[in-house]
Amino acid sequence: MRVVKLPVTDEVLKSMKAGEQILLSGIVATARDAAHNLMLSTGTVPFDIKNIPVFYMGPSPAPPNRVIGSSGPTTSARMEPFIPQMLKLGMKIVIGKGEMSSETRTLFQKHGAVYLAATGGAGALASTKILSRKIVAWDHLGPEAVSILELEELPVFVAWDLNNGSIYSRSSYDPE
Amino acid sequence: MKENIKYISGEDISKAVAALYAQACIGPHREVEQKLTSILENENPGPGREALELEILNLKIAAETGLPVCQDTGTAVVFVEFGNKVLVTDSSLTDAVNAGVERACVQSHLRPSQVFPPLGERKNTLNNTPAIIHLEHVTGADLRISVLAKGAGSENVSQSAMLPPLAGCEGIIKLAESCVLAGASKACPPLIVGIGIGGNLETSGILAKKALLRDMGLENPHSELHDLETRITGILNATGIGPQGFGGKTTVMETRILQLPCHMASLPVTVCIECHAHRTASCVL
Numbered sequence: 430m431r432v433v434k435l436p437v438t439d440e441v442l443k444s445m446k447a448g449e450q451i452l453l454s455g456i457v458a459t460a461r462d463a464a465h466n467l468m469l470s471t472g473t474v475p476f477d478i479k480n481i482p483v484f485y486m487g488p489s490p491a492p493p494n495r496v497i498g499s500s501g502p503t504t505s506a507r508m509e510p511f512i513p514q515m516l517k518l519g520m521k522i523v524i525g526k527g528e529m530s531s532e533t534r535t536l537f538q539k540h541g542a543v544y545l546a547a548t549g550g551a552g553a554l555a556s557t558k559i560l561s562r563k564i565v566a567w568d569h570l571g572p573e574a575v576s577i578l579e580l581e582e583l584p585v586f587v588a589w590d591l592n593n594g595s596i597y598s599r600s601s602y603d604p605e
Numbered sequence: 606m607k608e609n610i611k612y613i614s615g616e617d618i619s620k621a622v623a624a625l626y627a628q629a630c631i632g633p634h635r636e637v638e639q640k641l642t643s644i645l646e647n648e649n650p651g652p653g654r655e656a657l658e659l660e661i662l663n664l665k666i667a668a669e670t671g672l673p674v675c676q677d678t679g680t681a682v683v684f685v686e687f688g689n690k691v692l693v694t695d696s697s698l699t700d701a702v703n704a705g706v707e708r709a710c711v712q713s714h715l716r717p718s719q720v721f722p723p724l725g726e727r728k729n730t731l732n733n734t735p736a737i738i739h740l741e742h743v744t745g746a747d748l749r750i751s752v753l754a755k756g757a758g759s760e761n762v763s764q765s766a767m768l769p770p771l772a773g774c775e776g777i778i779k780l781a782e783s784c785v786l787a788g789a790s791k792a793c794p795p796l797i798v799g800i801g802i803g804g805n806l807e808t809s810g811i812l813a814k815k816a817l818l819r820d821m822g823l824e825n826p827h828s829e830l831h832d833l834e835t836r837i838t839g840i841l842n843a844t845g846i847g848p849q850g851f852g853g854k855t856t857v858m859e860t861r862i863l864q865l866p867c868h869m870a871s872l873p874v875t876v877c878i879e880c881h882a883h884r885t886a887s888c889v890l
Contacts (some may be wrong), residue, residue, distance in 0.1 A: 448652045448851070463727070489676045489716035497712055499667075499676035504791045526758075527791030528850055548656050548791035548850060549758060550882035551663035552676040571729045572676075572716050576831050584659055586652050586851060596652055596851050597790055 432582055435522075436480040437479035442521065445543055445587045447594030454546070456518075457484045457524065461503055463573040464566070465511040474518060475566035475575050482522035483515065487572035488550070488562070497562045497578070499552030500525040506542070509533050516540040524585060528597040537589050544589035546596065556584040611688070611746040612839040613698025613890050615857055617705070618748070622683065622705025622736075625752040627713035629884040630678045633668035637883050644795060644848075644855045653853030657795075660848065660881055671713075675882045678715035679754035681706045681736040682814060688745035692861055699738060706730040718757070729867055739811055751818050751887035753794065759785075759796070759880040762788025768872040774833055777802065778840060784876045785841050785857070789852025793880035797859045801875045803865035813877035816861040818885060825862060834860040848881070 433441060434454025445451070450484040460468065460483055468474050481499075489498030505525030512533055521542050526549035537544060546565055547555060559578050564576040588596045607796050641661050648654040667674040683702050693701065710717055710733040719734065720727040768776045781798055789796060799811025825831040837860040847853025858881070867873055 437754060450652060450655050459639045460726075487676065487716070489673050489678055492671065495672075498716070499673040499678075503674050503677070504761065507789055519878070526793065546849065546851075548663070550675045550756075550880050551659050553667035553670060553672040553674055554663040556671070556672050557666060572718070578664045586656065586849075596820070597815040 430448075435482065438564060441499040442541070443591055445590050447587050447590045447596050449587045450584055451587065452456050453524075453585050456583055457482045457578050459486045459576045459578060459581060460564075461485060461573045462486045462507055463570050465508055465515075465574045467567055469511055469514050473566070476577060477593070478515065479519035479521065482524055483520055484578065485523070485525035488556070489572070491562075495556070496558055497559050499565045500559055501552030502547040502573060505529050512536065516542055533587055534593075534595065538591070538593055539562055543587065543591060545585040546588040547583065547585045548565075555583060559580055607849065609746070611689055611691050612694050613691055613748055614694050615701035617713065617890060618693065618696070618698065618701035618750070619705040619708060620700050621750055621890055622752060623708040623712065625750060625886040625888060626681055626706055626709035626754065627715070629713055629754045629886040630673040631667055631671055632664060633675060634664050634674065634884070637881070638664045640812050640821055640858055641795065641881065644858065648848070648853050651853065652851035653847035653849065657853070658724070666841040668811050673715060675716060675756060675880075676716055676886060677756040677758065678733070679720065679756045679884070681733060681855045682739070682753040682755050683736050684739045684741070684751040684753070684815060684818065686743050686747070686749040688743055688747045690746040691748050698740070701738050702738055703734045706734050706736045711803050737871045739815070748890040749887065750890065753814065753817060755814070756880055756882070759792040759878045762792045763813070763877045765806070765873070765875040765877070767806065767873055770870055770872045772872050776872065777833070778837055779836050780874055781860070782840065784878055785846070786844065788878065789856055790800040792878050793844060793849065793882065795848055795855045795881050797858055797879040797880060797883055798841065798860040799803050799877040800860065800862045801877070802862060803867040803869065803873060805871065808865060808878070809873035811876040812865060813875035816863040817879050817883070818887070819861045819875060821859065824848065827864075830862045830864065836864055846867050
């Protein structure tokens with residue numbers, strides 16, 4: 430399994446193939462529903478959206494001696510109303526879970542963006558792959574605050590690649 | 606008469622609820638782990654199988670580190686069987702349960718996910734209260750408490766329907782299929798499908814949720830419901846949606862059905878979807 434270091438070059442982005450598991454290292458930003466609503470209503474994105482992937486995630490509180498609590502992905506489909514604007518602003522990588530609509534998939538193709546799926550429900554595992562967390566905006570949102578994380582080899586799956594490949598298309602799945 | 610009454614303090618109930626809620630969120634979850642491991646043995650190579658391996662690894666890491674299995678430590682759904690010879694002293698049952706949920710949230714570092722009001726500000730209550738409490742008054746001197754930590758990813762793809770009275774098994778299968786085909790990948794499969802049949806609009810939902818509490822591997826005592834469960838699990842697994850929606854043989858671990866009488870003009874049904882991180886714990890006071 431290969432380690433992909435963030436930020437990625439165009440070549441690395443192109444090399445990602447739907448269905449492939451990769452280990453992701455480097456900087457990502459967390460945002461969920463409330464943060465997206467604030468980012469787009471105030472016109473302030475408190476991180477470098479062109480180079481930093483957006484991780485749809487709101488952690489449980491950090492126990493003593495840990496940088497973060499349980500940290501698995503939330504359902505990406507809830508963020509779909511915000512995605513067209515985020516893609517226009519330059520978002521290239523989304524990390525979440527679950528299938529999104531074909532309309533959103535078309536937009537990802539158009540903007541050359543890749544969708545990575547982390548393992549939903551595997552929050553304890555993800556927590557052990559996070560080296561640091563810093564809240565950068567809207568602290569009052571609690572678990573929904575925008576934060577910057579440093580990942581070390583977080584296992585994720587390429588869900589939608591740049592060639593219109595999808596991990597969710599079952600046409601390639603052979604039950605026997 | 607008085608000596609037959611069992612007195613239970615609100616504090617004892619709070620203590621029990623706090624322990625159960627934390628145990629449910631963190632584990633160990635040996636039954637689920639065993640079930641996922643047996644599913645893994647049967648799964649073909651591919652991303653679905655790889656995701657299943659990560660799901661199993663995650664359950665082990667949670668139990669070892671004391672971190673919650675999933676960051677969504679859910680809404681605390683608390684089922685209470687309240688014996689008629691039990692008297693709760695110095696507190697209402699509701700207050701005692703909520704105090705327990707708050708204690709678990711703070712002491713065990715669970716995520717507060719409840720917001721109020723649901724429209725507009727949606728401000729976090731910061732202690733994950735209120736719990737949702739389902740009370741059943743029964744005979745006896747026991748207080749049985751079951752806590753289900755129910756995440757929103759799976760709850761959001763659940764559905765209730767008031768079906769025509771003669772819609773039968775086919776109507777129920779269709780509703781389960783519609784939930785799973787549209788929503789399974791968002792709900793972190795392999796899933797447990799809880800189905801409540803009968804009652805009315807609100808009780809079919811409670812019944813579907815209560816159905817989720819059945820022990821893993823335990824058969825439905827009603828043979829016709831057991832057959833329907835097997836049939837639904839088979840149909841949903843034939844979709845090939847698989848673990849995390851990445852393709853595979855197992856989309857559903859088990860289907861669990863409960864039923865109640867209903868009005869002759871109705872067939873209320875709720876399909877309650879539960880994620881692979883099935884988090885529940887219970888005790889008797």
